[in-house]
Amino acid sequence: MLGRVARSTEVYLVGVLLVLSVVLFLLNPKFATLENIFDVLRNNSFLGIVALGELVVLISGGIDVSFTAIATVAQYVMGVLITRYAVESVFLAFLIPIPIGIALGAFNAFLVNRTRVHPVIITISNLNVFYGLLMVISKGKWIYGFPAPFRDFARLKVLTLVSEKGVDYGLSIFTVVWFLIAVVTWLILQYLPIGRKVYALGGNSEAARRAGFDIFRIQLFVYCYIGFLSGLAGFVHAELNQMIQPNAIVGRELDVLAAAILGGASVFGGAGSPLGVVLGVLFIAFVKNGLILMKASAYWHQVIMGFIIVLAATLSAYQQNLERKRRKGV
Amino acid sequence: MKRPRGRRETQSLVLAAVVVFLLVLLGVLTRGRLLAPDSLQSIAFQLPLLGILTLAQMTPMLTGGIDLSIIATANLCGVVAAIAMTRGNVPPLGAMVFGLAMALSFGVFKGLLIAWVSVPAIIATLGFMIFIRGVSLVLTKGYVIAGFPGSFLFLGNGTLFGIPMPFVVFFLCAVFLFVLLARTRFGTYVYLLGSNPVATLFAGVNNGLVLFVTYLLSSFLAGVAGLVMIARFNAAQADYGEYYLLLTVLACVLGGVDPAGGFGRIPGVVVSVAVLQVVATGFNLLGLSSHLASALWGLILLGVIAINRMIGGVET
Numbered sequence A: 001m002l003g004r005v006a007r008s009t010e011v012y013l014v015g016v017l018l019v020l021s022v023v024l025f026l027l028n029p030k031f032a033t034l035e036n037i038f039d040v041l042r043n044n045s046f047l048g049i050v051a052l053g054e055l056v057v058l059i060s061g062g063i064d065v066s067f068t069a070i071a072t073v074a075q076y077v078m079g080v081l082i083t084r085y086a087v088e089s090v091f092l093a094f095l096i097p098i099p100i101g102i103a104l105g106a107f108n109a110f111l112v113n114r115t116r117v118h119p120v121i122i123t124i125s126n127l128n129v130f131y132g133l134l135m136v137i138s139k140g141k142w143i144y145g146f147p148a149p150f151r152d153f154a155r156l157k158v159l160t161l162v163s164e165k166g167v168d169y170g171l172s173i174f175t176v177v178w179f180l181i182a183v184v185t186w187l188i189l190q191y192l193p194i195g196r197k198v199y200a201l202g203g204n205s206e207a208a209r210r211a212g213f214d215i216f217r218i219q220l221f222v223y224c225y226i227g228f229l230s231g232l233a234g235f236v237h238a239e240l241n242q243m244i245q246p247n248a249i250v251g252r253e254l255d256v257l258a259a260a261i262l263g264g265a266s267v268f269g270g271a272g273s274p275l276g277v278v279l280g281v282l283f284i285a286f287v288k289n290g291l292i293l294m295k296a297s298a299y300w301h302q303v304i305m306g307f308i309i310v311l312a313a314t315l316s317a318y319q320q321n322l323e324r325k326r327r328k329g330v
Numbered sequence B: 001m002k003r004p005r006g007r008r009e010t011q012s013l014v015l016a017a018v019v020v021f022l023l024v025l026l027g028v029l030t031r032g033r034l035l036a037p038d039s040l041q042s043i044a045f046q047l048p049l050l051g052i053l054t055l056a057q058m059t060p061m062l063t064g065g066i067d068l069s070i071i072a073t074a075n076l077c078g079v080v081a082a083i084a085m086t087r088g089n090v091p092p093l094g095a096m097v098f099g100l101a102m103a104l105s106f107g108v109f110k111g112l113l114i115a116w117v118s119v120p121a122i123i124a125t126l127g128f129m130i131f132i133r134g135v136s137l138v139l140t141k142g143y144v145i146a147g148f149p150g151s152f153l154f155l156g157n158g159t160l161f162g163i164p165m166p167f168v169v170f171f172l173c174a175v176f177l178f179v180l181l182a183r184t185r186f187g188t189y190v191y192l193l194g195s196n197p198v199a200t201l202f203a204g205v206n207n208g209l210v211l212f213v214t215y216l217l218s219s220f221l222a223g224v225a226g227l228v229m230i231a232r233f234n235a236a237q238a239d240y241g242e243y244y245l246l247l248t249v250l251a252c253v254l255g256g257v258d259p260a261g262g263f264g265r266i267p268g269v270v271v272s273v274a275v276l277q278v279v280a281t282g283f284n285l286l287g288l289s290s291h292l293a294s295a296l297w298g299l300i301l302l303g304v305i306a307i308n309r310m311i312g313g314v315e316t
Helices: A002-027 A034-043 A045-059 A067-084 A090-095 A097-115 A119-138 A148-153 A173-191 A193-203 A205-210 A215-241 A253-262 A274-293 A298-329 B002-029 B037-062 B070-086 B092-116 B121-140 B150-157 B165-183 B185-195 B197-202 B207-233 B244-254 B266-285 B290-312
Strands: A157-162 A168-172
Touching: A002 A274, A034 A045, A034 A168, A034 A173, A034 A274, A045 A067, A045 A173, A045 A193, A045 A215, A045 A253, A045 A274, A067 A090, A067 A097, A067 A119, A067 A215, A067 A253, A090 A097, A090 A148, A097 A119, A097 A215, A097 B290, A119 B244, A119 B290, A157 A173, A168 A173, A173 A193, A173 A215, A173 A274, A193 A205, A193 A215, A205 A215, A253 A274, A253 A298, A253 B121, A274 A298, A298 B092, A298 B121, B002 B266, B002 B290, B037 B070, B037 B165, B037 B185, B037 B207, B037 B244, B037 B266, B070 B092, B070 B121, B070 B207, B070 B244, B092 B121, B092 B150, B092 B207, B150 B165, B150 B207, B165 B185, B165 B207, B165 B266, B185 B197, B185 B207, B197 B207, B244 B266, B244 B290, B266 B290
Parallel strands: none
Antiparallel strands: A157 A168
């Protein structure tokens, strides 16, 4: 049953995305150029990666709002190290934020498990703690002027094309990373025992406990996974902007939550899929891009985004109500 | 019923101990400046804003929900009142009514969706937060609206018998909510609904209506906070005070409100708001970073939770 609802959400989203694309194309043909699409995909890779982490937490019945602080701490430590020691290897730079993300995620998991307080409270507290301490220690200083290899890596493309004006464009490496993570997340959730346990915990935690699952191990996996992706996304964000500002990411927690929920993840746990979340991020990205291309005043963006989220949530709740009534009727 | 209440009481005791400890510590560190009349006066001016917003957050949390749109609602109310006063030359009282009416009308939609379409509160209010902030942005075009009549500024900066007006407003809101929650049938329903919505439904309570009124109430209190805020700053903007949002949730939980619903009382929440403000003011006096204060807020909450776990032991 859950599979069917999830699948229908995705079919729904694909349809909406197609209609949206056609409308945007008719309003401004520039929308459908590969150059524009590639650009949108590149700019949203940070959001896309962390949204996949949030999805896994949501499926388990938890929630994490501290990932923005985790990504910031991870990328900041990386920035300090690679500029101070002039690290030439991008691979080495890439390895720095990941363990930091995982460690902070493990701290979240430990507190969620031991205190049995709702994860939203634990992660709000940790958002304050991680970010507050980073701001105190860093004094809010920006980091820029990365070593050359780090700068060149940001321009890496998997597929390079040349536009009519003779400018290179193509599918960014970060977009590929994002989609790769989506596939890996799907494989984990669908085929690995731990993935099935995540669904089980979110579907019915009491049943999962009585079935003898080690709840702490599942929670540890879930919060470390979003920690890992936050670290990775912190790296991507630093690459995309070629600058690290401690206050650039914090404050975007709810954007990511909105993307995950639009993609069919449930705040009650047990439902949602990586494909849906990728589509959710794309939907938000296309709407924003379309508004920019139509030169709609920036003030209207939020009105429209808010309206879409409320509408999507209302339709999905309405659908569930119908479903519930139908089941009762049988 | 008895065991949870006992636990809540230990939580209040722990919190009270934390307050006393912090007051003494910060008092000593600031060499008594924290408790000097002008510091207390400044606390009394600053505390009410967070206080009223926390009260707005509290009722939804008692029902097991949450309202992420309170800051956006406060700003919208402020912006509408500001526009009415500066561009429409509406007298302050009329402008306040306009602002509150605007806040309430969004509250009606929000309440309808949560109460009767059963949209999860966290998603519905997330959407409304973005939507309402957007409306304020459209109204202000991102600019600050400033320069209100003196009679209106009294609400934010005046004193009544030596007590700062914002504090008077906060006190009235707290008393109003206290009476509503502790002394009326509606209040009892709120607590019961938060503990077990199926039981209240079978007991013949109109769950939808209780939820609807809850979110109306939260919009109204957020609107009041918005009026106090613009009177205090003598300016209105679409995105003032957004960092208060997660802080209100933190203040509620610190004050003993159970995020799963059903438990939490006004006195605890008022004390917890005071703790947060004392920490902020004390740090300010010591010349320490406000970010250190926010890290400490998080640590205090985690600490109180941990201590409760140790005392509460077997529970849950």
